[in-house]
Amino acid sequence: MSKVTTSTLLKFKQEGKKFTALTAYDASFAAAFDSEGIDVLLVGDSLGMVLQGHSDTLPVTVEDIAYHTRCVHRGIERALLIADMPFMSYATPEQAMTNATVLMQAGANMVKLEGGEWLLETVKKLTERGVPVCAHIGLTPQSVHVFGGFKVQGRDAENAQRILNEAKALEAAGAQLLVIECIPASLAKAISDALTIPVIGIGAGKDTDGQILVMHDVLGISSGYIPRFSKNYLKQTGEIRAAVRAYVDEVASGTFPGAEHTFN
Ligand code: KIV
Ligand code: NA
Numbered sequence: 001m002s003k004v005t006t007s008t009l010l011k012f013k014q015e016g017k018k019f020t021a022l023t024a025y026d027a028s029f030a031a032a033f034d035s036e037g038i039d040v041l042l043v044g045d046s047l048g049m050v051l052q053g054h055s056d057t058l059p060v061t062v063e064d065i066a067y068h069t070r071c072v073h074r075g076i077e078r079a080l081l082i083a084d085m086p087f088m089s090y091a092t093p094e095q096a097m098t099n100a101t102v103l104m105q106a107g108a109n110m111v112k113l114e115g116g117e118w119l120l121e122t123v124k125k126l127t128e129r130g131v132p133v134c135a136h137i138g139l140t141p142q143s144v145h146v147f148g149g150f151k152v153q154g155r156d157a158e159n160a161q162r163i164l165n166e167a168k169a170l171e172a173a174g175a176q177l178l179v180i181e182c183i184p185a186s187l188a189k190a191i192s193d194a195l196t197i198p199v200i201g202i203g204a205g206k207d208t209d210g211q212i213l214v215m216h217d218v219l220g221i222s223s224g225y226i227p228r229f230s231k232n233y234l235k236q237t238g239e240i241r242a243a244v245r246a247y248v249d250e251v252a253s254g255t256f257p258g259a260e261h262t263f264n
Pocket of ligand 1: 023042043044045046047084179202212213214
Protein backbone atom coordinates (compact mmCIF):
# COMPACT_ATOMS: atom_id res chain seq x y z
CA MET A 1 0.00 0.00 0.00
CA SER A 2 2.04 2.91 -1.23
CA LYS A 3 1.52 6.44 -0.02
CA VAL A 4 -0.67 8.70 -2.16
CA THR A 5 1.30 11.67 -3.47
CA THR A 6 0.62 14.46 -5.94
CA SER A 7 2.06 12.12 -8.63
CA THR A 8 -0.48 9.43 -7.71
CA LEU A 9 -3.36 11.88 -8.13
CA LEU A 10 -1.97 13.10 -11.44
CA LYS A 11 -1.80 9.49 -12.64
CA PHE A 12 -5.41 8.90 -11.51
CA LYS A 13 -6.47 11.89 -13.60
CA GLN A 14 -4.55 10.68 -16.65
CA GLU A 15 -6.13 7.22 -16.30
CA GLY A 16 -9.61 8.67 -15.79
CA LYS A 17 -9.83 7.07 -12.33
CA LYS A 18 -12.07 9.18 -10.05
CA PHE A 19 -10.63 9.62 -6.55
CA THR A 20 -12.16 10.45 -3.20
CA ALA A 21 -11.32 13.00 -0.54
CA LEU A 22 -12.87 13.56 2.87
CA THR A 23 -12.23 15.88 5.79
CA ALA A 24 -10.85 14.44 9.03
CA TYR A 25 -9.88 16.11 12.27
CA ASP A 26 -8.64 13.31 14.54
CA ALA A 27 -6.54 10.13 14.43
CA SER A 28 -9.35 7.58 14.87
CA PHE A 29 -11.63 8.77 12.07
CA ALA A 30 -8.58 9.42 9.89
CA ALA A 31 -7.37 5.83 10.37
CA ALA A 32 -10.79 4.44 9.48
CA PHE A 33 -11.14 6.66 6.39
CA ASP A 34 -7.58 5.84 5.30
CA SER A 35 -8.11 2.09 5.58
CA GLU A 36 -11.45 2.25 3.72
CA GLY A 37 -9.75 3.75 0.67
CA ILE A 38 -10.10 7.53 0.95
CA ASP A 39 -7.23 8.92 -1.15
CA VAL A 40 -6.97 12.44 0.26
CA LEU A 41 -7.70 13.61 3.82
CA LEU A 42 -8.20 17.31 4.50
CA VAL A 43 -7.89 19.00 7.86
CA GLY A 44 -10.37 21.62 6.75
CA ASP A 45 -11.02 24.92 8.42
CA SER A 46 -14.60 23.61 8.35
CA LEU A 47 -13.53 22.45 11.81
CA GLY A 48 -14.49 25.95 12.95
CA MET A 49 -18.07 25.03 12.15
CA VAL A 50 -18.34 21.26 12.74
CA LEU A 51 -16.00 20.96 15.76
CA GLN A 52 -16.05 24.41 17.31
CA GLY A 53 -19.66 25.37 16.57
CA HIS A 54 -19.00 28.69 14.87
CA SER A 55 -21.27 29.87 12.04
CA ASP A 56 -18.35 30.34 9.63
CA THR A 57 -14.65 29.42 9.30
CA LEU A 58 -13.16 32.82 10.16
CA PRO A 59 -12.34 32.17 13.86
CA VAL A 60 -10.01 29.22 13.06
CA THR A 61 -6.31 29.74 13.83
CA VAL A 62 -3.11 28.23 12.47
CA GLU A 63 -2.59 26.53 15.85
CA ASP A 64 -6.07 24.93 15.61
CA ILE A 65 -5.23 23.48 12.18
CA ALA A 66 -1.74 22.43 13.33
CA TYR A 67 -3.16 20.55 16.33
CA HIS A 68 -5.68 18.62 14.23
CA THR A 69 -3.08 18.00 11.51
CA ARG A 70 -0.79 16.37 14.10
CA CYS A 71 -3.73 14.19 15.23
CA VAL A 72 -4.73 13.13 11.70
CA HIS A 73 -1.12 12.56 10.66
CA ARG A 74 -0.73 9.95 13.42
CA GLY A 75 -3.78 8.06 12.13
CA ILE A 76 -2.94 7.62 8.47
CA GLU A 77 -0.68 5.42 6.39
CA ARG A 78 -1.77 5.88 2.79
CA ALA A 79 -3.80 9.04 2.17
CA LEU A 80 -2.34 12.38 1.09
CA LEU A 81 -2.79 14.84 3.97
CA ILE A 82 -3.79 18.41 3.14
CA ALA A 83 -4.07 21.15 5.77
CA ASP A 84 -6.16 24.27 5.25
CA MET A 85 -4.48 27.61 5.79
CA PRO A 86 -7.00 29.58 7.86
CA PHE A 87 -8.45 33.04 7.35
CA MET A 88 -5.79 35.78 7.08
CA SER A 89 -2.88 33.36 7.67
CA TYR A 90 -1.70 33.93 4.06
CA ALA A 91 -2.66 37.57 3.50
CA THR A 92 0.91 38.22 2.34
CA PRO A 93 3.42 35.75 0.80
CA GLU A 94 5.61 36.19 3.90
CA GLN A 95 2.77 35.24 6.27
CA ALA A 96 1.93 32.32 4.00
CA MET A 97 5.49 30.97 4.16
CA THR A 98 5.69 31.33 7.97
CA ASN A 99 2.32 29.66 8.55
CA ALA A 100 2.72 26.96 5.89
CA THR A 101 5.95 25.97 7.67
CA VAL A 102 3.97 25.29 10.86
CA LEU A 103 1.43 23.11 9.03
CA MET A 104 4.02 21.16 7.01
CA GLN A 105 6.00 20.53 10.20
CA ALA A 106 2.77 19.31 11.84
CA GLY A 107 2.60 16.57 9.21
CA ALA A 108 0.74 18.06 6.24
CA ASN A 109 1.84 16.94 2.76
CA MET A 110 0.25 19.99 1.11
CA VAL A 111 -1.53 23.19 2.13
CA LYS A 112 -4.80 24.56 0.75
CA LEU A 113 -5.43 28.28 0.21
CA GLU A 114 -8.56 30.07 -0.98
CA GLY A 115 -8.20 32.66 -3.71
CA GLY A 116 -7.61 33.47 -7.35
CA GLU A 117 -5.57 36.18 -9.06
CA TRP A 118 -4.20 37.77 -5.87
CA LEU A 119 -2.82 34.42 -4.71
CA LEU A 120 -0.55 33.73 -7.69
CA GLU A 121 2.65 35.17 -6.22
CA THR A 122 2.08 33.24 -2.97
CA VAL A 123 1.47 29.95 -4.82
CA LYS A 124 4.68 30.43 -6.79
CA LYS A 125 6.75 31.25 -3.68
CA LEU A 126 5.41 28.35 -1.62
CA THR A 127 5.93 25.84 -4.41
CA GLU A 128 9.44 27.06 -5.17
CA ARG A 129 10.33 26.62 -1.49
CA GLY A 130 9.00 23.07 -1.25
CA VAL A 131 5.40 23.50 -0.12
CA PRO A 132 2.90 21.86 -2.48
CA VAL A 133 -0.22 23.97 -2.94
CA CYS A 134 -3.86 23.06 -3.42
CA ALA A 135 -5.76 26.16 -4.53
CA HIS A 136 -9.47 26.59 -3.73
CA ILE A 137 -11.77 28.74 -5.89
CA GLY A 138 -15.48 29.22 -6.59
CA LEU A 139 -17.34 29.52 -3.28
CA THR A 140 -14.45 30.27 -0.92
CA PRO A 141 -16.00 30.21 2.57
CA GLN A 142 -13.41 32.55 4.10
CA SER A 143 -14.96 35.26 1.88
CA VAL A 144 -18.55 34.50 2.92
CA HIS A 145 -19.02 38.06 4.21
CA VAL A 146 -17.84 39.51 0.91
CA PHE A 147 -20.18 37.21 -1.02
CA GLY A 148 -23.08 38.06 1.31
CA GLY A 149 -23.77 34.43 2.14
CA PHE A 150 -22.84 30.89 1.09
CA LYS A 151 -23.87 31.24 -2.58
CA VAL A 152 -23.20 29.32 -5.77
CA GLN A 153 -20.49 31.14 -7.79
CA GLY A 154 -19.88 31.48 -11.54
CA ARG A 155 -23.50 31.37 -12.66
CA ASP A 156 -23.19 34.19 -15.22
CA ALA A 157 -20.89 34.01 -18.24
CA GLU A 158 -18.54 36.76 -17.06
CA ASN A 159 -17.88 35.23 -13.63
CA ALA A 160 -17.62 31.75 -15.12
CA GLN A 161 -14.91 33.00 -17.47
CA ARG A 162 -13.11 34.71 -14.58
CA ILE A 163 -13.12 31.48 -12.53
CA LEU A 164 -11.83 29.44 -15.50
CA ASN A 165 -9.04 32.00 -16.02
CA GLU A 166 -8.16 31.85 -12.31
CA ALA A 167 -7.91 28.05 -12.48
CA LYS A 168 -5.49 28.22 -15.43
CA ALA A 169 -3.40 30.94 -13.78
CA LEU A 170 -3.15 29.02 -10.49
CA GLU A 171 -1.94 25.94 -12.37
CA ALA A 172 0.61 28.05 -14.24
CA ALA A 173 1.79 29.52 -10.91
CA GLY A 174 2.57 26.03 -9.64
CA ALA A 175 -0.58 24.78 -7.86
CA GLN A 176 -0.59 20.96 -8.00
CA LEU A 177 -4.23 20.45 -7.04
CA LEU A 178 -7.39 22.54 -7.25
CA VAL A 179 -10.61 22.46 -5.21
CA ILE A 180 -13.65 24.03 -6.84
CA GLU A 181 -16.67 24.61 -4.61
CA CYS A 182 -20.31 25.29 -5.48
CA ILE A 183 -20.14 26.17 -9.15
CA PRO A 184 -22.28 24.97 -12.07
CA ALA A 185 -21.39 21.50 -13.35
CA SER A 186 -20.67 22.77 -16.88
CA LEU A 187 -18.06 25.23 -15.57
CA ALA A 188 -16.52 22.52 -13.37
CA LYS A 189 -16.20 20.26 -16.41
CA ALA A 190 -14.59 23.04 -18.46
CA ILE A 191 -12.05 23.65 -15.68
CA SER A 192 -11.27 19.93 -15.21
CA ASP A 193 -10.81 19.50 -18.99
CA ALA A 194 -8.64 22.61 -19.32
CA LEU A 195 -6.19 21.75 -16.53
CA THR A 196 -3.46 19.12 -16.40
CA ILE A 197 -3.53 19.05 -12.57
CA PRO A 198 -6.29 17.09 -10.79
CA VAL A 199 -9.43 19.04 -9.86
CA ILE A 200 -11.50 18.10 -6.81
CA GLY A 201 -15.11 19.23 -6.67
CA ILE A 202 -17.62 19.88 -3.91
CA GLY A 203 -21.00 20.98 -5.19
CA ALA A 204 -19.42 21.03 -8.65
CA GLY A 205 -21.04 18.08 -10.39
CA LYS A 206 -19.72 14.69 -11.48
CA ASP A 207 -17.11 15.69 -14.07
CA THR A 208 -14.27 16.73 -11.77
CA ASP A 209 -11.33 14.35 -11.25
CA GLY A 210 -12.12 13.82 -7.57
CA GLN A 211 -14.81 14.62 -5.02
CA ILE A 212 -14.55 15.96 -1.47
CA LEU A 213 -17.11 16.11 1.33
CA VAL A 214 -17.14 17.11 5.00
CA MET A 215 -17.13 13.98 7.18
CA HIS A 216 -19.95 15.25 9.38
CA ASP A 217 -22.22 15.50 6.33
CA VAL A 218 -21.29 12.00 5.10
CA LEU A 219 -22.04 10.62 8.58
CA GLY A 220 -25.23 12.66 9.01
CA ILE A 221 -24.16 14.42 12.19
CA SER A 222 -23.89 18.00 10.97
CA SER A 223 -25.86 20.27 13.23
CA GLY A 224 -28.63 22.13 11.50
CA TYR A 225 -28.46 22.49 7.78
CA ILE A 226 -26.93 19.89 5.46
CA PRO A 227 -25.80 21.31 2.11
CA ARG A 228 -27.72 20.18 -0.94
CA PHE A 229 -24.54 18.86 -2.64
CA SER A 230 -23.74 16.53 0.27
CA LYS A 231 -24.94 13.02 0.97
CA ASN A 232 -25.60 11.19 4.23
CA TYR A 233 -24.10 7.75 3.60
CA LEU A 234 -24.66 6.55 7.15
CA LYS A 235 -28.39 6.54 6.56
CA GLN A 236 -28.16 3.93 3.78
CA THR A 237 -25.44 1.80 5.39
CA GLY A 238 -25.94 2.09 9.17
CA GLU A 239 -22.23 1.77 9.90
CA ILE A 240 -19.37 4.25 9.67
CA ARG A 241 -16.87 2.15 7.70
CA ALA A 242 -19.59 0.95 5.33
CA ALA A 243 -20.70 4.56 4.82
CA VAL A 244 -17.19 5.58 3.83
CA ARG A 245 -16.87 2.58 1.53
CA ALA A 246 -20.18 3.47 -0.15
CA TYR A 247 -18.94 7.03 -0.73
CA VAL A 248 -15.68 5.73 -2.26
CA ASP A 249 -17.57 3.25 -4.47
CA GLU A 250 -20.14 5.79 -5.66
CA VAL A 251 -17.44 8.29 -6.61
CA ALA A 252 -15.42 5.61 -8.41
CA SER A 253 -18.46 4.42 -10.38
CA GLY A 254 -19.67 7.95 -11.15
CA THR A 255 -22.93 7.50 -9.21
CA PHE A 256 -22.10 10.35 -6.81
CA PRO A 257 -22.76 13.20 -7.23
CA GLY A 258 -26.15 12.75 -8.83
CA ALA A 259 -28.30 15.42 -10.47
CA GLU A 260 -29.92 16.19 -7.10
CA HIS A 261 -26.48 17.19 -5.69
CA THR A 262 -25.56 19.36 -8.67
CA PHE A 263 -25.97 23.03 -9.62
CA ASN A 264 -26.68 23.90 -13.27
O1 KIV B 1 -12.74 23.21 5.13
C1 KIV B 1 -13.17 22.30 4.40
O2 KIV B 1 -13.72 21.28 4.86
C2 KIV B 1 -13.00 22.46 2.95
C3 KIV B 1 -13.63 21.46 2.04
C4 KIV B 1 -15.10 21.45 2.16
C5 KIV B 1 -13.19 21.60 0.64
O3 KIV B 1 -12.36 23.37 2.54
NA1 NA C 1 -11.79 24.92 4.05
